[in-house]
Amino acid sequence: MNATTGNEENDNTENVESAEAVDWAALAPDGGERIPELLAQVAASDSALSDLHDIIHFPAPGHRAAPEAVDRLVDIAIAEETPPTDRWRPLSLLLELVSAHAEDRFPQARDLGQWRDEVAWAVSNDADKVRAQYRTWMEEAPDEQHFHRMRNRLAVLEADDGAELLQAELDTYEAVLARVPDLVTLLKGGANRGGLDRAGEWVSYLLGFLSGEAERISSEITGASQMLLAKDLRPTPKAPTSMREMMTQGLDSGEPLPAELFALGLVADPADIDTTVGLTHQMASGNLYNSFAASVALVLIHGENTPREGLRRIGRGGGTSVGYEGLFNESWPHCGNRSPQVLGFLALGRAGDRARRLRLDILPGLIKGEDESRALVTGAALEIVLGPRSKGYTAEEHAQAEYEEETLKVLWTIAELPASAWEDEEFTATLRAWALPDDMEEFCALVGVESEPEAEEAPEAAESAAPQQSQAPTSLFGRLFGGGR
Structure with a gap:
């Protein structure tokens, strides 16, 4: 025990010394000098996590420091002395850091070789x-994906x-990609797979964006989750024999994590029949969340x-x-200001x-409830029914x-959106891109x-309209399905 503690202290000392050896202030002029202190606190402090994010997130000026921070964040996440319940913060x-502007990662995955060539050309x-x-x-x-x-x-x-x-954005991605062999270790063990804010869930979100190591990630997820075995073929988990075992093993249900199914959707090979069969078992498992996540992964x-059954279950x-x-x-995952539902829709x-x-079924609730992403969702919806914005539309064509x-x-x-939506310049610019009125x-x-x-006229209007309810419904979908004028 003493030897282990000594090794952990040495590791911590090395990490601190390594962090202090970097000229953080030069890489991040606004707050860079705080980075060593914030790295030392990030696992246990929400405020340190928030402050560090504000300094090095993309495309903040301090993002040039992000590649240097990656190894330290991974080391903190995988360290034995980091409590499993705290690993989610560095993860x-x-x-x-790897999912900045997540909206331009969907529906098609980013080509890493093309990205490298593009950055080299820009520099x-x-x-x-x-x-x-x-x-x-x-x-x-x-x-729309290429436009964004x-x-x-x-x-x-x-x-x-x-x-x-x-x-720096590319270097950060490459630095995280190089640590995949360490990150996948967090998929294993009850302490990482059970409870709230579990490390296995957060690392799965992260791994899903690392398509540069797709084959290895897919193999590690299917192995850790036993997803390739039907439920009745899996070995019965050994029950903990002591309180200590219970605390260290965590509350692992023995089922794949929904986040693991998300990651498989982004990294699994279509030719990998075993994974497709495993996802099909999950789709019919009776677990609503895993069934949905597996269906989306198949898509x-x-x-x-995609098998029609997958679309039906979604x-x-x-x-x-x-x-x-x-x-x-x-x-x-929730990436930046993009909600999981927005990313899933894309x-x-x-x-x-x-x-x-299916996407048009998701649209009404999404476009009305996502102020931050309304323009993004509107553009995607218009593309579905009208084609790309670059086609060259005219107002006369619409008329x-x-x-x-x-x-x-x-x-x-779109017409049912509140008046406040029409005050959003990005939203109205999206309409203009298809030559639609922005008023x-x-x-x-x-x-x-x-x-x-x-709104103030509503009570009187309701009273006067009461005897006339046989008239055409005022709801737009009511007009469509309940008879129009």
Whole structure:
């Protein structure tokens, strides 16, 4: 025991000395001198975690320090002396560092080789030339995912040190990728797999974004979760024989974690039949959360070749009392200001038209409840029914168009948004990209929707309208399914 304690103290001393050897202030001029202290506290302190994130997150100026922080954060997460209940803090920061602008990672995974080439080009060329090229790529983007990726890169490059920040983003990813052999150890053991804020869950979220080591990650997850064995073939877990064993083993249910199924969806090979069969067992397991997560994973793995049963089970899950929001919250990560449901909605686009109706079913609740991502979701929805924004639309085309039912559903859902939504410049700019009116009244007039009465007039309106309830319903979906004028 004394020898182990001595080794742990030596490791801590080495980590502190290593952190102090870096010129953090030069890498992060605003607060960099605090990084060694914050790293020493990050496992046990929410405030230290928050402060460290604010200094080194992408694309903050201090992000140039992030690659240097990666090894220290991984070491803290895997250290024996870090309590299992505290490991989520360094893991959550690592997740934020590798999932910046998560919206441009879905539905298609980022090509690591192309990313490396792109950053090398941006760093080695004139800044104005690079910015001009990104503007062109943004304007000509073939879909919303590429549009947001180019727009996000361009926003970073507007800073004087933008190219350095893009290089730091890639270096951070590469640094985390190199530590996959250490990170996968957190998938094992009851202490990591049981309880709240479990390390196995957070490390699964992180591993899902590390597609550069997809084969190894997929193998480690299926091994740790015993997912390749049907439930009736798995060995019975050994019950703890003492209080100490109970505390160290944790409360592992013996089932795959929903987060592990999320990660498999992003890293598993479509040709890996064993994993597909294992996910099919989970889909029919009777566990609502695992069934939903496994169904979504099948969509991500097989795309347009997804078995119809997978799509059906996703829709069935959305119709439960938990709903899409609760089910995605259980299995998908919250990255930056993007909720799990928003990321899931984007990711389902990997199945193309196969998931079209499913995504449109998710849309109404999502677009009304996600202020931060409303413009993003609106763009994705318009792309589903109208095609890419780069197609070159005109107001005249919309004025003369006879929209199909699915298009009307999207346009009417937009028309039902509150007036406050129309004050969001990003949202109205998204409408203009498809040559749609950016004024609420003009938009409603175009799609044949009457504006809702003002709130203060509602009581009188309700009294006068009471005898006339046989008239056309005022709800947009009521008009669609209950008869229009």
